Amino acid sequence: MGKLGEGLSRYQKLGFCSFHTPGHKGREEFFDGLDFRSFDLTELPGLDMLHSPSGIIAEAQKRSAEVFGAEETFFLINGGTVGNQAMFLSLEETSDKRVVVERSSHRSVMSALVLSGRKPHYVIPTVHPEFNLPLGLDVGKQRIPWPEISACHVTYPSYYGTGFELNQLLDERKRMGCNTPILVDQAHGSHYLGPLFPPSALELGADLVLHSSHKTLSALTQSAMLHVQGDRISRTRLRQSLEILQSSSPSYLLLASLERAGEFALNFGRWASLREEVETLHRKVGRNFRILSQKDAGSYDIHTVDWSKILINTLPLGVPASRCVEYLRESYGIEPELWDEENILFMLGIGNMPEDVRRLTKGLESLAESASGFPRLPGFVELKKRVQYDGNVIPPLPNLILSPREAFFAHKRQISLKESLGHVVGETISPYPPGIPVIVMGELMTPEVLGTLLTAGEGRWQGWDGFRNQTIWVVDQE
Structure with a gap:
């Protein structure tokens, strides 16, 4: 066995309790009857074709359409x-x-701008000041130029399980008398079925809806679904686009897992038992942590909160999230989905069991009791002092000089960050969290953005190739 296989084997033997993707959590019941070796097949007689389905794949996709509406x-x-x-x-x-x-x-949306040549008209999310994360969106404040756009793409729900008033966006389109397609990235809400969860984007009337079925449902990693309804999107053009983008040698294991994921998604009882334990968790540890909850709906432009995403802020505890994660992993074998300086996200999937949530509750209770003995990190509690721009933590948007596609293919050179003011930037740079780009390739460097980058700490930066040596890629306009 090679190094990669050995690494996977070592990790599996550690026996962590999963609060991360994939949603099946490694439970065998979702894959009973699937022979992973003999089912690893290609497009053979009787097995249909993904890009021109007329047999078993077509039937499976039709059934999934029925399940998800x-x-x-x-x-x-x-x-x-x-x-x-x-x-x-x-x-x-x-x-x-x-x-x-x-x-x-x-980031896949940003890459879609490059591939398609479309120019973005950005709408700005609302950053929750207690979590420093983009959790809401005020549709009424955005002033969308409906007659002048070719589509509207939104995320519902957010990574953290918060949803904005999508129905308000759909109502506004109708009121304006426009036929503009509304596209929804519902990657983190593929489980939105039944009364336990917010309404799905399909139910509300969106035209194209993406589900990352592996995140919370039982499908294998790298498998997803794209749902369509209405006549605002050309089905032929959509099929052609998928044929360009997807492999010509599709994995039948992934396809079979998608078929099953739709059927298991209707097992609402699994989620009901988890919800009871999550409510208990909130009652027991809510005094020691700031936990995103149903009470947050209605504030900071949050309309709905998905209880299956457990977002915890550790500032009230006075301990950095990374230290808390270290304690939970070492003492309780708990593996979160992600963490930053002050937040930890625990993501439930259809494969989680009630005892998993009880284990997390016990771990958080123990963490709260032990936190007083952790060494204090100078300046950590000062994170509450956010830089504000007109009531938000997002700086004013820079001017778009080139489309992301034009900037991607343009000749670029790397210069000192200090000398970048007034240059067209050739890379997209995002602090994580909150994951909102401070500058997108094709935009003009501004004093506000430059000031943010020059004072940037270690943190987590996405897309900044020259962070270590304080350089940046710019479009060569000479």
Whole structure:
């Protein structure tokens, strides 16, 4: 066995309790009857074809469309990324290539702008000051230029389980008398079925909806679904886009797991038992941590909160999130989805069991009791002092000089960050959290953005190639 296989084997033997993707959590019941060796097949007689289905794949996709309430469903075997990209490629050619995009969209949306040549018209999410994360969106404040855009792409719910008033966006489109497609990245809400969860984007009336079925449902990693309804999107163009983006040798294991994920998604009893334990967790440890909860709906432009995402802020404890994660991993074998300086996200999936949540509750109770003995980190509690720009923590948006596609293919050079003011930036740079780009390739460097980057600490930066030596890629305009 090679190094990669050995590493996977070592990790599996550690026996961590999963609060991260994938949603099946490694439970065998979701894969009973699937022979992983003999089912690793290609497109053979009787096994249908993903890009031109007429047999068993077509039947499986039709059944999934029925389960999730779509007119047609496409199985994706290159992850949710190709779903976002296909959305943009499937848009009809118009005189105005602008597309409404949330500034905090997943990186696959930014890559979709490069592939399609569309120009973004950004809408700005609302950052919750207690978590320093983009958790809300005020649709009424955005002033979307409906007659001038070719589509509107939004994220619902956020990574952290918060949802904005999507129905308000759909109502506004109707009121304006526009036929603009509304595209929804519902990657983290593929489990939105039944009364335990907020309404799905399909139920509310969106045109194209992406589900990353592996995140919270039982599908294998890298498998997703793209759902479509109505006539605002050309089905032919959508199929052609997916054929361009997806492998010509699809994994039948991924396809079979998607078929099963739809059936298991209807098992609402599994989620009901988890919800009871999550409510107990909130009661027992809510005094020691700031936990995102249903009480947050209605504030900071948050309309709904998904209880299956447990977001905990550790500032009240006075201990950095990384130290808390270290304690939970070492003492209780708990593996979170992600963490930053002050937040930890624990993500439930359909494969979690009530005893998993009880284990997390016990671990958090123990953490709260032990925290007083942890060494204090100078300056940690000062994180509460956020830099504000007009009531928000997001600096004013820089001017867009080139489209992301134009900037991507332009000749670029690397210069000192200190000398970048007034240059067109050639890379997209995002602090994480909150994951909102401070600058997107093709935008002009501003004093506000430069000041943010020059004072940047270690943190986690996405897309900044020259962070260590304080350089930045700019478009060579000479």
